[in-house]
Amino acid sequence: MPSFVLVLLLVFPLFGMGLLQLVPADRLRWVQRLAASSAAGPLVLALGCWRLPPADLHLSWLPKLGLRLDLGLDGLSLPLVVLTALITVFAILSAPADQSRPRLFFALMLATNLGVVGGLLARNALLFLLAFELVLIPITLLVAIWGGEKRAGAAVRFLLYSAVSGLALLAAVLAFAWFNPAGPAFGFDELHNAQFPPAARRWILALLLLAFGLKLPVVPLHGWQPFTYSQAPTPVVMLLAGAVSKLGAYGLLRFGVGFLPDIWAAWSPWIAAAGAISAVYGALNAIAQSDIRRLMAFSSLGHMGLLVLGLSAATPLSLQGAVAQMLAHGMIVALLFACVGLIERKTGTTAIPELSGLMNPLRGLPFTMAMLLLALMAAAGIPGLAGFPAELLVFEGSWSTFPRATLVSLIASGFTAVYAIRLFNRVGFGRLDNDRADWSSTSWGERAPAMALTLLVIAAGLWPTALTGWSEAESTDLALRSQPFLSRTGAQTPASAGSSLVAVTLPSASELRTS
Amino acid sequence: MTSPIATAPEPLTEPLIPPSTHRYADVIHRLEAGGSMLPDTPENLMQIIGIYKAYAVPMDFYWRDLLYIAERVFLDPLPAFKYFPSQEYLDRPNSYAGDDSKLRIWRGTATAHPELLAFMAKGETTNMPKLLHHLWHDRINMEFAEACMDAMFWHQGMGGRFYDYLECDAYKANADKAIKAYFKGNPLMLGLYALFPEMFLEQVRKMSYYANLGLFWEVMAPVFFEMSDIYDEGGFKGVPDAMDFLVNGIFAVAGRPIYHHVFIGGECFEIIPKSEGFTWLYEAALPYVEAVFYRTAPFRGTKSYNAQAGQVPSEQADFHYGILYADVFPVGSAGIPPTLLMQDMLHFLPPYLTELYAKHKRGEGDILNQLGVTFQRSMYNVTSAVIQALRCALLYPLDDADPEHLMANRRFFEAQMDRFLRPEARLPQIQTQDYR
Numbered sequence: 011m012p013s014f015v016l017v018l019l020l021v022f023p024l025f026g027m028g029l030l031q032l033v034p035a036d037r038l039r040w041v042q043r044l045a046a047s048s049a050a051g052p053l054v055l056a057l058g059c060w061r062l063p064p065a066d067l068h069l070s071w072l073p074k075l076g077l078r079l080d081l082g083l084d085g086l087s088l089p090l091v092v093l094t095a096l097i098t099v100f101a102i103l104s105a106p107a108d109q110s111r112p113r114l115f116f117a118l119m120l121a122t123n124l125g126v127v128g129g130l131l132a133r134n135a136l137l138f139l140l141a142f143e144l145v146l147i148p149i150t151l152l153v154a155i156w157g158g159e160k161r162a163g164a165a166v167r168f169l170l171y172s173a174v175s176g177l178a179l180l181a182a183v184l185a186f187a188w189f190n191p192a193g194p195a196f197g198f199d200e201l202h203n204a205q206f207p208p209a210a211r212r213w214i215l216a217l218l219l220l221a222f223g224l225k226l227p228v229v230p231l232h233g234w235q236p237f238t239y240s241q242a243p244t245p246v247v248m249l250l251a252g253a254v255s256k257l258g259a260y261g262l263l264r265f266g267v268g269f270l271p272d273i274w275a276a277w278s279p280w281i282a283a284a285g286a287i288s289a290v291y292g293a294l295n296a297i298a299q300s301d302i303r304r305l306m307a308f309s310s311l312g313h314m315g316l317l318v319l320g321l322s323a324a325t326p327l328s329l330q331g332a333v334a335q336m337l338a339h340g341m342i343v344a345l346l347f348a349c350v351g352l353i354e355r356k357t358g359t360t361a362i363p364e365l366s367g368l369m370n371p372l373r374g375l376p377f378t379m380a381m382l383l384l385a386l387m388a389a390a391g392i393p394g395l396a397g398f399p400a401e402l403l404v405f406e407g408s409w410s411t412f413p414r415a416t417l418v419s420l421i422a423s424g425f426t427a428v429y430a431i432r433l434f435n436r437v438g439f440g441r442l443d444n445d446r447a448d449w450s451s452t453s454w455g456e457r458a459p460a461m462a463l464t465l466l467v468i469a470a471g472l473w474p475t476a477l478t479g480w481s482e483a484e485s486t487d488l489a490l491r492s493q494p495f496l497s498r499t500g501a502q503t504p505a506s507a508g509s510s511l512v513a514v515t516l517p518s519a520s521e522l523r524t525s
Numbered sequence: 526m527t528s529p530i531a532t533a534p535e536p537l538t539e540p541l542i543p544p545s546t547h548r549y550a551d552v553i554h555r556l557e558a559g560g561s562m563l564p565d566t567p568e569n570l571m572q573i574i575g576i577y578k579a580y581a582v583p584m585d586f587y588w589r590d591l592l593y594i595a596e597r598v599f600l601d602p603l604p605a606f607k608y609f610p611s612q613e614y615l616d617r618p619n620s621y622a623g624d625d626s627k628l629r630i631w632r633g634t635a636t637a638h639p640e641l642l643a644f645m646a647k648g649e650t651t652n653m654p655k656l657l658h659h660l661w662h663d664r665i666n667m668e669f670a671e672a673c674m675d676a677m678f679w680h681q682g683m684g685g686r687f688y689d690y691l692e693c694d695a696y697k698a699n700a701d702k703a704i705k706a707y708f709k710g711n712p713l714m715l716g717l718y719a720l721f722p723e724m725f726l727e728q729v730r731k732m733s734y735y736a737n738l739g740l741f742w743e744v745m746a747p748v749f750f751e752m753s754d755i756y757d758e759g760g761f762k763g764v765p766d767a768m769d770f771l772v773n774g775i776f777a778v779a780g781r782p783i784y785h786h787v788f789i790g791g792e793c794f795e796i797i798p799k800s801e802g803f804t805w806l807y808e809a810a811l812p813y814v815e816a817v818f819y820r821t822a823p824f825r826g827t828k829s830y831n832a833q834a835g836q837v838p839s840e841q842a843d844f845h846y847g848i849l850y851a852d853v854f855p856v857g858s859a860g861i862p863p864t865l866l867m868q869d870m871l872h873f874l875p876p877y878l879t880e881l882y883a884k885h886k887r888g889e890g891d892i893l894n895q896l897g898v899t900f901q902r903s904m905y906n907v908t909s910a911v912i913q914a915l916r917c918a919l920l921y922p923l924d925d926a927d928p929e930h931l932m933a934n935r936r937f938f939e940a941q942m943d944r945f946l947r948p949e950a951r952l953p954q955i956q957t958q959d960y961r
Contacts, residue, residue, distance in 0.1 A: 371857035372891040442854045444954070451890055 011062040015055055016081040019091065019127055022051040023098075023120040030113045030120075038112050045116035046102045049123055053095035059083055060092070066133060076187065076196045080134035086263060086333060087130040089480040090256055093340045094130065096466075097252035098123040100459040101245040104348050106355060107455075115156060118148035122249055129257050135183045135265075136196040142179055142225075142261070145254055146172045149246065157241040164241035171234035175224035182217035182265070185210060201269045208273075215273045218265050219281070225258030226314045229288040236295075239307035240360075244351030247303070251310050252344035256336045259317050263332065267324055267488050274324065275490045279412065281322035286415040286422070288315025293425035297432060302350050302360040305433060306343070309389060312422055313339045319412070319419050320404035325493045328407025329485035331400060334477035338400035338470060342388045345463040349382040352456060353437075356449040362433065367442030378452055379438045381460050386430035388467045391423055396467045399474030411491055541928045542935060549942040549952060556938050557931075559923050561909035563902055564956055565764040568881075573767060573903035574756040575878035576870065576896060580903075581749035583869035584742050585638045586645075587670040589614045591739030595732045599787050600707050600725065602714065608667045609655060615642070621778065622747040628777065631747035632754065638746075641665070644872055666865035670738070673813070676821040678734040680841055683815040687737065687783065687808040690801065691730045700729040703787050703794040733797055736785040741809035744781060748774045753875070764906060771910035772917070781805035806914075814911050818904055819944065820844035824862050848904045850949040853897035867893040870900065885961050895961050902955050912941050 026048020033041050066082035083091065102119055109115055121144070128141030146169070154165035186201055187194035189210035195201070206214065223231040239247050266274050274281075292312025299305035313335065320332030353368065354360050356375055368374040388395035391402075401423060408416045470476050545553045552562050563569050593610035601607070615637040620626055623635025646652060648663035658664050681688045690696055704725050708714040718725045752761075752770055761767050783805060785797040797803065823830050823837070823846050830836040838844055856864050871893065874882075882888065882895045920937055921930035945952040954960040 367854070370854055371859075372894045373854050373857075373887070441852060444852065444854055444960070447854065448886070451887055 011059060011064040013065040013067040013081075015059060015064045016067045016083065016131055017079075019052045019055055019131060020124060022048055022055070023124040023127070026051075027117040027120045027124075030117050033113060039107070041112040041116055042102060042105060042107070042109065045120060046099055048120055049095060049098040049102055052123075052127065053092065053099060056088065056092045056095050060088060071137075075136065076194055077136045077140075078134050078197070080137060080197055081131040082133040083131065085481045085484040086260065089333065089337055089477075090130050090253075090260055091127055093256065093337055094123060094126045094253040097249060097340055097344050100344060100348065100463055101248040101252070103459040104248060104351055105243070105245045110156070115152070118152050119245065119249060121148040122152075122254065126253050126257055130260060133198045134196045135186055135198070135201060138261070139176075139179055139183045142221075142257060143176045145257065146176060149242075149250060149254065152246045153238060153242045156243045156246070159241075160237075161241050164238045167234045168238045171224050171227075171231075175221045178217045178224070179221035179261075182214050182221060185214045185217065186269075189214070198264075198268075201265075204269075206270075211270050211273045215266060215270045215277065218261065218270075222258040222261040222266070223284075225261070226255055226318070227258070227311065228284055228314055228318050229291045229311070232288070232311050235311060236304045236307040239310070240301060240303040244347050244354065248344045248347045248351075251306075251347065252340040255310070255314065256340055259314070259321070259332065259336050262318070262321055263329070263488070267321060267329070267490065271324075271488075271490050274322075278322040278324060278490075279415075282319055282408070282412040282415040285315045285318030285320075285322055286412075286418040288312065288318060289419040289422035290315075290425070293422045293429065296429040297425060299429075300362050302353070302362060302365075302433065302437070303347075305362070305429060306346050306350065309346075309426065309429065310339070310343050312426065313343075313389070315422065316401060316404050316419055319408050319415055322415075323408035323411040324488070324490040325407045325411060326486045326489040327403055327493050328411070329488055330478050330481055331403025331405075331407045333481035333485065334400035334403055334474070337477045338388075338396040338467075341396055341463055341466050341470065342385055345381065345385040345460060345467055346389065348460040348463060349378050349385060352378045352452055352460065353382075355456075356452065357446070358449075362436050364446075365437045366440035367438075367447075369438040370442040370447070373447045374442055375452060377457060378460070379434075381457075381464050383434055383438065384464055384467065386434060388471070390427040390430045394468070394471045396470035396477065398471060399477055403478060407493065410493065541926070542931045545935060545939065547939050547942055548946060552952065552956075553935070553938045553942055556909065556912065557923060557934065559769075559913075560765050561768040561906050562912075562952060562955075563764050563906045563909065566958070567763075568958055569902060570756070570761060570764050570767060571877060571881070572899040573764070573906050574752055574761065575875045575881075576899045576903045577749035578753035578875055579870040579873040579878070579896070580900070581746045581753070582638050582641050582644075582873040583665050583866075584746045584749070585619075585641050586610075586665040587667065588739045588742035588746060589617060589637065590667055591670060591674070591735045591742070592617075595735035595739060596786055596788050599732055599789070600704065600714075600728055608659060608664070619743055619747055620781070621744055622750070630744075630774065630777070631751040633747070633750055638750070640873055649872070665869055666862075668860075669862040669866040669869070670742075672821070672824065672862040673817045674731075674734050674738045676816040677738060677812055678731055679822065680812075680816045680820050680844070682841075683812045685803075685808040685812055687803055687812070690797065690803070691733060696797065697726060699794065699796045699798075700726055703789065703796055704729065706789045706792070706794060707787070709790075729796065732787070733785040736797070737783055737809050738813065740781070740783050741805065741813055744774075744778045744805060768906055768910045768913065771907060772914045775806060775810065775910065775914045776917075779804060779806035779810075783808045810911070814908060816847075818847045818849050818908055821846045845947055845949055848901055849908060849945070849951060850947070851897075851901065851951070852949075853894055853901060856893050856897045857891070863897065864893065867897050867900070870896055898961050901951055905952065905955055912938070 026045060029048070030041055030044055033044065064083065067079065069079035071077045071079045098119065102116060105115070125141050125145035125148070128144065129138050132138040132141055150165050150169045150172070153168055154161055157164055183196065187196060189206050190200070190204045192200070192204060220231070227235050239251065242250065289312045292308045292310070292315055296305045296308035296312065299308060317332050317335045317339070320328040320335060350360060353365070353375060357365060359365065369376055369379045384395070388397040391397045405416055405420060544550060547553055556562065563573065590608060590610045593614040594604070594607050597611065598604050598607045618625060618635035621628055622631040622633055623629070626635060645665070648658050650658070650661065650663050704718055705715070708718065748771065752767060755761060755770070781804065782799040783803040784795070784799045784801070787794045787796055820841065822844065851863065855861070856867050858864055874896065878896070878899070882892045886895060916934060916937055920934050923934065925931055
C-alpha cells in the first residue's frame with residue numbers, strides 16, 4: 011500500500027471536522043452520521059494497512075526545528091490505530107441522538123482522534139509531542155462544555171495534570187535532542203541508536219515516567235482521573251479511557267523501553283511496584299465507590315497497573331501481554347462506559363445507592379445490564395473474554411522477573427471480581443423502585459455500539475491472537491529480559507508456537523518496515 | 526338476586542359519628558358510603574371489568590383441570606399429563622351457567638368458554654398436537670392455580686372447618702378406601718402405602734384442596750363473564766356497582782357445597798361427601814381470599830428473602846405476599862407463577878384494555894406489568910366486596926341510624942384497613958391512576 015495512506019489516516023478526521031461545520035442547522039441529525047463516517051474511514055484504511063503494510067513516509071515540515079512529518083506503522087502502533095479508530099466510531103455512535111451543539115461536539119471528538127492517531131503514527135519525537143499536546147485541547151473543551159455538574163473543576167484539573175504531563179514530555183523530547191552526542195535529532199531511528207550520557211538518560215526517563223504516568227494514569231499520578239471520568243460525557247470517557255490513555259502506555263513502551271532500555275531495566279523494580287500498587291489501589295478503591303463512573307475510573311486505574319507491570323518486566327511475553335492489555339482494556343472500558351452511558355441516559359443517575367433491579371425483564375434495562383455483566387466479567391478476567399488472555403500473558407510474562415509484584419497484582423485482579431459482583435448485585439438485582447422506574451427501554455440504535463463492542467470482546471476472548479499477534483515481533487525486539495522457560499524451547503514465542511494464523515494474518519515488524 | 530347492600534346514605538349535614546383518624550380515613554369513609562377500596566373512576570371500572578374477563582377465561586380452564594386432577598389424576602405417581610383435562614371435563618357443565626343450571630349467573634354456555642377452546646387449539650403459535658403446545662409453553666399455565674392451591678393448603682387455620690375435617694377419622698377412612706382402590710393390583714404402591722401411610726394421606730389432603738379451589742373458581746368464572754357482558758352493554762355505572770354485583774354473587778352462592786369425589790374404575794369414592802355440609806363462602810371463598818390475596822408465600826423468582834435475618838414473619842398469619850401486597854414489577858421473569866398468570870390473561874384481554882396499555886409506560890413492551898397492576902386493582906375491588914359481605918353478614922347496615930352500630934362498622938373497617946398499614950401494601954398506590 012502506498013505510504014500516503016498514512017497521511018489519509020490523519021486527513022479523514024481533519025476533513026471530517028471541517029465538513030461537520032458545513033452541515034446546515036436544520037440537518038443536524040446528519041452530524042453524528044457524518045462524524046462516524048469520518049472516523050470509520052481511517053478504520054477501514056488501518057485494516058487495509060494490516061493486510062498491505064504501507065512504507066514509512068518522510069516529509070520535511072519545519073527542517074530548521076527538526077520537525078518532519080515522519081509517519082509509519084509497525085506492530086505496536088497498528089493495533090492501537092485500529093483500536094483508536096474503532097473506539098472513536100463507537101464513542102461517536104454512543105452519543106445521544108439529540109446531542110447538544112453536535113457540530114462542535116463531534117468535531118472535538120474527531121480532533122481527539124486526530125491527536126491520538128497522529129501520536130501513534132509519528133516516527134518522530136517532536137511530531138509525537140505535537141500530537142500528544144493536541145489531544146489535551148479537545149478533551150478539556152469536551153469536559154468543560156458538556157460535562158456534569160462539576161464540569162468546570164473537572165476540566166481545570168484535567169488541564170492542569172495534562173499540562174504538567176505535556177511539559178514533562180516537552181522537556182524529555184528537548185533533552186533527547188540536546189543530549190544526543192550525534193547532534194539534535196528527533197527521528198525514532200536516530201533516538202534508537204543514540205548514545206545518551208547516563209545522567210541524561212536518568213533525567214529523561216524520569217520526565218517520561220511523569221509525562222506518561224500522568225496520561226495513563228498510574229498511582230500516584232492519577233488525581234485527575236476519577237474526577238474527570240465521573241464528570242465527562244460518556245462518549246468522551248469512552249475515548250479518553252479506551253484510546254487516549256493508551257497513548258501514555260504506548261509512549262512508555264516506545265520511548266522508555268525502546269530508547270532507554272538500560273535505565274528502564276534498572277528502574278523497573280520500582281516501576282513494577284508502582285504498577286502493582288496501582289492495581290491494588292485501583293481495585294480496592296473501586297470496591298469502596300458509590301458511583302458507577304467513579305468505580306469504573308478506579309477499575310481502569312487498576313488495569314493500567316497491570317499494563318505497567320507488563321511493561322516493567324519487559325520480557326517478550328509481558329510486552330506482548332501489555333499490548334494485548336491495551337487492546338483488551340480499550341475495548342472493555344469502552345463497553346463498560348457505553349453501558350453506563352445507556353443506564354445514565356435512561357435512569358438519569360449513576361449513583362449506585364439510587365439504582366437497583368435494573369435486570370427487571372419488563373421495566374428495567376435487561377439488555378444493557380446483560381452487556382454490562384459481560385463487560386464486568388471481561389474486566390475481571392473471566393476466560394473466554396478479552397480480558398483473560400491479556401492478563402494471563404502479563405502475569406505469565408512478569409512472573410519470572412517480578413514474582414512479588416505479579417502476586418500482588420494477581421490478588422488485585424481477584425478484587426476486580428469483588429467490585430464487579432458487588433456493583434452488579436446492587437444495580438442489577440434487588441427491587442426495581444416502582445416510583446422511579448418510568449423510563450423507556452433502550453432502542454436497537456442505542457444498543458448497537460455496545461453490542462458491537464460486546465461481540466468484539468467475545469471474539470477477542472475466543473481468538474486471543476487478535477490481541478497478541480500484532481506485536482509479537484516488536485515485543486521480542488524490544489524485550490530487555492529473556493523469558494526463562496521460553497528460551498529453553500528456542501526462539502519461538504508462545505503466540506507463534508501456537509498459531510500459524512499469526513504468520514498468515516498479521517504482518518511482522520520486519521515486513522512492515524521493509525515494505 | 527336481591528341486593529343485601531343498602532344504597533349509600535345521603536350526605537348528612539350532621540354525621541352521626543366523627544370522621545375517622547385512620548391513615549386510610551378516605552378509604553374507610555368510602556367503604557362506609559358503600560364504596561370500594563378502589564376509587565370510583567371510569568378508567569378503574571374499565572380496567573377491572575376488562576381484567577375480570579381476561580382472568581375468567583383461563584379460570585374456566587383452571588377449575589376444570591383442578592377438578593380433573595382431584596377427581597381423576599388423583600394419586601398418579603407420575604402425573605405427567607395432569608394438565609391435559611379430558612374432554613369430559615372440558616364439556617362439564619358449569620353449575621352456574623347454561624340452560625340447565627339451577628342458578629344461572631352467566632347467560633353463556635355451560636361448557637368450556639369458546640375463546641378458551643380456540644386458544645387451546647391454536648395458542649400463540651399454530652395448530653399442533655396438544656403435547657407440543659404444552660412443551661412449547663404455548664398453553665394455559667396451571668402453575669399459578671397450583672400455587673394458589675398450595676397457599677390454601679399450607680396456611681390452613683384461616684377459619685372454617687375444612688382443614689380440621691381432613692384430620693378426622695371419617696376422612697382418613699374414606700381416603701384409605703380410595704387409595705386402596707386406586708392402587709389395586711399395584712403391589713409396589715400398596716407396599717409403600719403400608720410403609721408410609723401418612724405420606725399418601727397428605728397427598729389425598731392436597732387433592733381435597735384441588736377440589737376445593739376448583740369448586741370455588743367454578744363459581745367465579747361465570748360471575749366474571751357476566752360482569753363483562755353487563756359492562757359491554759353499558760350496565761355498570763361505577764366501581765361500586767361492580768363491587769355490589771360481586772357481593773350479591775357471594776351471597777347467592779354462599780351455600781354451594783364443597784366436596785371431594787374421586788372416580789376410580791367407574792366408581793365414585795366420596796372422600797368428602799356433600800352431606801358433610803361444607804359451604805362455598807366459609808370453606809372456600811374466605812380461606813381463598815385470606816391465603817391468596819393476603820398471605821401466600823414469596824413466589825419463587827420474584828425476590829429472595831432471608832428468614833434468618835427476620836425478613837420472613839415467624840407467624841404464618843403475618844405473611845403478606847399476596848396480590849394486595851405484591852410488587853408487580855418482577856413480573857416478566859421466566860416461569861414464575863405471577864408471570865404465568867399475566868401471560869394467561871394476556872391472551873384474552875378485551876381490545877379496550879390492549880388500547881389502554883399501548884398508551885402508557887412502555888406500551889406493548891411491559892404489557893404484562895401493566896395488566897398485573899390492573900389485576901391488583903381488580904383484586905382490591907374483590908377484597909372490598911368480601912369486606913362488605915362480611916360486614917353485611919356480621920355487623921350492621923351502612924344506613925343504620927344507631928351511632929353505636931355505625932361505630933361498630935367503623936371499627937370493623939379500620940381493623941380491615943390496619944392490614945394495609947405495612948409498607949408493602951399497594952392500597953395507597955391504587956388510589957391514583959399513576960400507578961401502572
